[in-house]
Amino acid sequence: MQLDGLHRYHSRRSPVVARGGMVASSQPLANAAGLRVLDAGGSAADAAVAVAAALQVTQPCSTGLGGDAFWLYFDAGERRVYAANGSGRSPVGLSVEAAVDAAQAARAAAGATGAGSGKGGHGAHSDRFLRLPPFHAHTVTVPGAAGAWELLLERFGRLPRASVVAPAVRLAADGFPVAPITAEWWTRGVHRQLAHFPHGHELMAGGAGAAGGGSAAGATGGGNSVPRGPEPGETMRLPTLAWSIEQFGLYGAEPFYRGEIARRIVAAVQAEGGVLSMEDLAAHETLMVEPISLEYRGSTVWECPPNGQGLAALVALGVVGEYEKSRGQDASLHVMIEAMRLGFAAAAQYVADPDIAPAPVAELLSPGELRVRAQSISDGHRLEVLPSPAPGAGGNDTVYFCTADREGNVCSFINSNFMGFGTGIVPEGCGFSLQNRGHGFVLDAGHANSYAPGKRPYHTIIPGMITAPDGTVTAFGVMGGMMQPQGHLQTAVALLRDDIDPQSALDRPRFQLNEGEADGEVLLEAAAGPSATAPDALTALGHTVRVIPEEERAIFGLGAIIRRTPDGTLWGASDPRGDGAAAGTV
Structure with missing residues (x-):
């Protein structure tokens, strides 16, 4: 067949x-x-x-x-809303020096052979930061x-x-x-x-x-x-x-x-x-940890706190909200991309093991701070954002x-x-x-997410939830490395601002800042209709844009949503980019 x-x-x-x-x-x-x-x-x-x-x-x-x-x-x-952090720590017996040696050896070997996969290859992800090779035993953190x-x-x-x-x-x-x-x-x-x-x-x-x-x-x-x-x-x-x-x-x-x-x-x-x-x-x-949250369009959006990157999603959503309030208009695709750049820039600076480098979450999500970030967005040109680490690929x-x-x-x-x-x-x-989550550390001394023994790395995986004053509760998420906070932003806006149903929210074409780079290129899902003109419009504003063909759409992540309305009706959706579905019982 x-x-x-x-x-x-x-x-x-x-x-x-x-x-x-x-x-x-x-x-x-x-x-x-x-x-x-x-x-x-x-x-x-x-x-x-x-x-x-x-x-x-x-x-x-x-x-x-x-x-x-x-x-x-x-x-x-x-x-x-309760939250739990089930992430593991790096081995206590792996010194910084040993981690750096392994990373440098893998980088040298990859440069000599052009290889990027296998047991010790530097491999699947490449950026300006030194990291443990992705499939090396040193990247196994406690499951x-x-x-x-x-x-x-x-x-x-x-x-x-x-x-x-x-x-x-x-x-x-x-x-x-x-x-x-x-x-x-x-x-x-x-x-x-x-x-x-x-x-x-x-x-x-x-x-x-x-x-x-x-x-x-x-x-x-x-x-x-x-x-x-x-x-x-x-x-x-x-x-x-x-x-x-x-x-x-x-x-x-x-x-x-x-x-x-x-x-x-x-x-x-x-x-x-x-x-x-x-x-x-x-x-x-x-x-058990205290979830972090942000008000948007009258509802509360919840995320797990750092070392997860839910903070990136909330900063971006908060910037969108402040932009919309101050300008009196809905954020365009350009503005949402700019807000996501700012969210990733904040996450790159602050998301790390909170026991070692606690993030100033309350300050970052304060209306005043979000307003300042929103005011930095120009309707006529893209932002120049400082380079940031991208701890994983979409x-x-x-x-x-x-x-x-x-x-x-x-x-x-x-x-x-x-x-x-x-x-x-x-x-x-x-x-x-066994996972290779240790590849999420950077090996640059002084960075909040720098490797140390017994430390939890910057974590890409984030569940989301929304509660509304009328009692509506929505569980949502979009898996896929650095796509996740970007998917959360786009899904929350679709549900709360545009008031569309859960399945339509997941069906929408998505954008992605490639590999979570705050200063990186914009990937757009190939689309027909009004969205087909988006690449040219974004390019005119200074974005570097690449349209992703249908057969590669999985890089935009797979989402799922369940919304419970006050009368007890459950509305479910599953992403068309994967094999999944939503199913109910009587």
């Missing part, structure tokens, strides 16, 4: 409406897992962990237990996902852990057909990452690990002679991953930080020259999803390996890969 126009838009989507509960994610099978938990009496929190676990199975090329997670949760009883899953269930869950993750265990053990766009990303990650490491075959087609979490010999009698990812629709079975998820169901996060899985994580990293230790894992803590390397239950609780959740399969390092017999 030929798949016609995999990345093209040949059909329309309607928003999904329901009352009993809802899930919106990048994988329909993950939706089914969440809906099953909701139908069993679970809360939005239970459904969120069910979806996260199922996405680990059906989209391991973006997410998993080897990565980090953040969430926002609206508690309907308290009418309050925070298991702790974030556990904390959400402890605080807001109703069902036993084992029943929450049972659908994911079944998917991994019995097998599932791989969605078309996911198959493309998965195959790319096999060649870019998994094929370079000993146990990567546990996540390759025909090479899943042995059941029960034992030896990682391939299901066909050893690893693949020719590494490959799954074809669209091919059934994948991931028995070693089923075992790992089952361990979470039985024992929670303990095995991942102090038990057998932790030992396998450490062994895998150290076998590749890394220094992550059992002590690093045991010291991990998932933090793309499809994360999963964002949202859930809602009958009682009005709503969860906004994001989970990521950072760059596809992360490092590509797979702990033996565990069936998941």
Whole structure:
């Protein structure tokens, strides 16, 4: 069967409406897992962990237990938004000097050979700042996902852990057909990452690990002679991953930080020259944090605080709001791009581990400060903004999803390996890969986000939420590296200013400041109609513009939205750029 126009838009989507509960994610099978938990009496929190676990199975090329997670949760009883930071720290045993040596060696090797991928290649991202090579074992920070899953269930869950993750265990053990766009990303990650490491075959087609979490010999009698990812629709079975998820169901996060899985994580990293230790894992803590927020058009937009980059989205949205109030007109595409430049400039200066370099969030989001930034925008020419670090590239390397239950609780959740399969390092017999979040540090002394042992890096993944005075609650997000705050800005404006439905908000063509560079080129999604004239108009204002063809639209991220109105109706949407959907229950 030929798949016609995999990345093209040949059909329309309607928003999904329901009352009993809802899930919106990048994988329909993950939706089914969440809906099953909701139908069993679970809360939005239970459904969120069910979806996260199922996405680990059906989209391991973006997410998993080897990565980090953040969430926002609206508690309907308290009418309050809670936030959690599930990001891990760098190894205490990795000195600044060792990190710099690894980065300089990789940069020299890449310059000598022209290569940019493989185990130690400087690779997928290139900028003016020195960084750890993206797929090096030194980039493995403590995986925070298991702790974030556990904390959400402890605080807001109703069902036993084992029943929450049972659908994911079944998917991994019995097998599932791989969605078309996911198959493309998965195959790319096999060649870019998994094929370079000993146990990567546990996540390759025909090479899943042995059941029960034992030896990682391939299901066909050893690893693949020719590494490959799954074809669209091919059934994948991931028995070693089923075992790992089952361990979470039985024992929670303990095995991942102090038990057998932790030992396998450490062994895998150290076998590749890394220094992550059992002590690093045991010291991990998932933090309940105070969410940060901004008023726009009468509603409150919520984000997680630094070390996440939600601050960039709020600064940009605040600048748009102040511009619109002072000029008495809606912000144009040019103005929104300029506001995003200012948001990224602020984030580049201040977003870092708050334990080491706390950001002046209240000052940055104050009306006076936002007004000053808005006044710097010219309607006749683009801003000249100081160069800034871009801690990651845009793309499809994360999963964002949202859930809602009958009682009005709503969860906004994001989970990521950072760059596809992360490092590509797979702990033996565990069936998941380890993130490369340490690539997000810069190795320039004195920068707020400079590398240090035991530090959390600038984090790209951000869930969003909106609350309105009338009781409407909206969970939203757009995954994809540095696209995320840009997607948040564009989605919030579409929902709150333009008052369009959630699906139409996600369908809109997007812009992106390439790789989050405040002074970088503007990428525009190819579009027909009035938007087709945007490139020429922006070029005339001094922007460097590049139009992205249909087949590359995934770089503009994949979003999901659930909006709950005061009468209890749920409106769901999922991004047409991916394999996902929104689904409700009765």
